[in-house]
Amino acid sequence: MARRATRLSSSAAPAFADAPARETPDDSMSLDVPEQLLTPENSRSETSSNNENALTDEKPPARRRSTRAPRASLRATEALESTPVKKNHSATSTSQAYVDSLAKSKRSRSGLRHSIAVMESQMYNGVITSAEDTLVEEHSMAPDTPVSNSSQEPSPDGMNNSLQQRTLRKRVEKALGGDDGAGKKTNATPQRSSGQSVRRSSRLSFVEKASDMLDRANSVLGKRSRNLGELGKDIGRRASLRPRNPPTPTVESTPAPSEPASKKRRVSESDLAKLQSKDASPSEEPAAPAVRRYKPKMWLKEGLYTGQEPTKSPPKQRRSKNSEKTSTGPKNRRLLPMPMFTGARLIQNGRDYRLPFDIFSPLPPGQPKPDEWRKTNKNVFVGDAASEWKANKNLELSTCMCTEDYGCDENCQNRYMFYECDNGNCRLGPECGNRSFNELKHRTKAGGKYNIGVEVIKTSDRGYGVRSNRSFEPNQIIVEYTGEIITQFECEKRMRTVYKTNECYYLMYFDQNMIIDATRGSIARFVNHSCEPNCRMEKWTVAGKPRMALFAGDRGIMTGEELSYDYNFDPYSNKNVQQCRCGSENCRGILGPRPKDKDQRAKLEAIGETQKAAGVKRKRAPAKQAAPTHQGKKRKLLNPQSIKASVKKAVTKATTSRGKAVLKTSAASTARGTKPAAKNAKLPTVKQATKKASVRMPSRKTQSTKAAPASPTKTSQLKRPSPETKKQILAAAARGGSSRASAKASKAEAKSPRKATARKAPVKSPVKARMPAPKAKSATKASSSVKGKGLGSSLKSAARKVVRNVRSVKN
Ligand SMILES: C[S@@+](CC[C@H](N)C(=O)[O-])C[C@H]1O[C@@H](n2cnc3c(N)ncnc32)[C@H](O)[C@@H]1O
Secondary structure (H helix, E strand, O other), X not given: OHHHHHHHHHHOOHHHHOXXXXXXXXXXXXXXXXXXXXXXXXXXXXXXXXXXHHHHOOOOOHHHHHHHHHHHHHHHHHHHHHOOHHHHHHHHHHHHHHHHHHHHHXXXXXOHHHHHHHHHHHHHHXXXXXXXXXXXXXXXXXXXXXXXXHHXXXXXXXXXXXXXXXHHHHHHHHHHHHOHHHHHHHOOHHHHHHHHHHHHHHOOOHHHHHHHHHHHHHHHHOHHHHHHHHHOOOHHHHHHHOOOOOHHHHHHHOOOOOOOOOOOOOOOHHHHHHHHHHHXXXXXXXXXXXXXXXXXXXXXXXXXXXXXXXOOOOOOOOOOOOHHHHOOOOOOOOOXXXXXXXXXXXXXXXXXXXXXXXXXXXXXXXXXXXXOOEEOOOOEEOOOHHHHHHHHOOOOOOOOOOOOOOOOOOOOHHHHOOEOOOOOOOOOOOOOOOOHHHHHHHHHHHOOHHHHOEEEEEOOOOOEEEEEOOOEOOOOEEEEEOOEEEEHHHHHHHHHOOOOOOOOOOEEEOOOOEEEEOOEEOHHHHOEEOOOOOEEEEEEEEOOEEEEEEEEOOOOEOOOOEOEEOOOOOOOOHHHOOEOOOXXXXXXXXXXXXXXXXXXXXXXHHHHHHHHHXXXXXXXXXXXXXXXXXXXXXXXXXXXXXXXXXHHHHHHHHOOOOOOOEEOOOHHHHHOOOOOXXXXXXXXXXXXXXXXXXXXXXXXXXXXXXXXXXXXOHHHHOOOOOHHHHHHHHHHHHHHOOHHHHHHHHHHHHOOHHHHHHOOOOOEEEEEOOXXXXXXXXXXXXXXXXXXXXXXXXXXXXXXXXXXXXXXHHO
């Protein structure tokens, strides 16, 4: 009730003019009039403060009041015009108040000026009060405001009217300015100004709020950002936190389209936050990659090889097909590394391995080459050799009857007689397997390490040697032994003169009492001797001409092996025995055949031991002589007397020796030069196995008859046919009109002698070679068709023996 009374008293203030109290206004009221001169503009500073501040500002300076009065009067006029209903009432009350004020002014000391101001303020208050009453009734929000609440508080008895009026004014201002809708309804000019003043005074400026938000953001970002900001570091990030554009112009420049342009949009904290996030986002984007996302650590579940099943398959890299495309980094190994020192162990200890035959593995270069070697890959007739050769040349004709099914295999007649097939004696073409020299010709023509297949090496104790650059199949031709073909007379002459001081000679018996001197020759001359050789030296007839070549043994040749063959030469004298350094298990100890005589063997062994004990070695090449010349080397030389003695011995031995393929080339061996079988010979020669020609089981793997030590090449025990046997076979073939008969006869004799050879059951026919039976088509037929008891009967008996031996071996 007190509240109501207060309001009524204030609102009905103009009506007091009619009341007696109006006539005698209270002094207190008159004294309070100046306080009522507070205009809405004056109240700006007051509205922002509380009521206590308002009480302290009860007496504003007079100057301010005077300046505000005209505006208030104008507003009051406008209000009166806009509210005609209330105009009379307000005018009446205003006039009454004016009369009262005039009467008062007469008594009071205040001037006219004050009176006019009071009148205007009363007029204004009357309008506002009436409007305020309406607004209070219409707007339920008005009393909720702090200002209205404060104004509705029951005033004490001593509260003056100025305070009431001021409170009312505040309420009106709140009601008009706080709600835009209400402002529109009232359509009063003071509402706009009051609204503006309310916003300005009741809220902080936008810049201040933005700075507050910046402080909050700093605190949210944490200590590090704060420190950076304080220390002035990381300007970029700090700048990102700071609003780049002043927020107030930004908001004002981009008002909401629905709002009027004149109005300022109220900025809430959420808007500030959005604004700040907008400003901060572009600068924070580059900082995002700084936050790393590490892959989760993958721990090894198993140790090295622990729990892994051993496998023989090669390790697989489990990579997807697209891994190379996707992976940007280097191609790292996915497999575990090899254990330490594995490679070192392998290098130190080594590992045996064998390459297949068809793999070419060239050896590293750098082997010293003999500089005195004059090379030739063809046989060259020198001196009288060419004329003598033609005179003695026998036209040996042979034609094999092999079919393509067998392709001139081991049963080929040409092969049996060491005749190479060609288009003249064989009807097979590329299917023929008996054309080794032709193959070698194409190989050497093509050239290259692989095709040549051999190279010179320097051995530790045997001078130079030859090793293979590639692998060779068993019985494959390797290299031809070529050189100058000289007569025996020429050979003796050279031995006396040119080779007098030589340590090594490269002489080999060839054919028709001819000698191949490979001093100027092919690389085959460097092949050393071995008691267990891996090669054979064979003489073949190619297109009617004899040729010598080195063939691989029965087990083939691997890459890097040193090539060797059995020299099988006769030293003719115990003094000329050379110690063998082949290093094989079954080494005979000397270069030459093992003597049959025990005494002689003991002597040779003693000599060998003596040489060993004395350290007698053939010093071929001093260390400083990388490429020694064989000329001038000190070797044991014999005087002419000893040569003569040796020749005598050789002659006697020559009657029993057979198949001297190799002529030892030492100076000592020059003394061994056997006397030619026909005439008196003073110079060395090579004996042929012609004295005791006997039919042996044919084998193309036979080179010499005398040298047949227990060796892996024991198959060489079987001899090839002697020249005499060969002639007989050829003669029989010529009589029969076909060489096939002889071939068949041979087959009948041996029933595949190579089978017997393989079983190491050589059969030696005691019967001397006679004329072979012509037209022998098979073993039985051949024997039956033999005319007479010559070679046919011997072949027959030999064949029977072979059959018997084969059966015994089978059993
Ligand atoms: C045809 S030459 C071989 C190439 C010879 N190594 C060279 O440096 O010219 C034969 C000579 O080599 C030597 N020789 C070959 N094989 C030998 C071996 N197994 N043991 C000792 N000396 C050997 C002998 O001195 C023999 O007289």
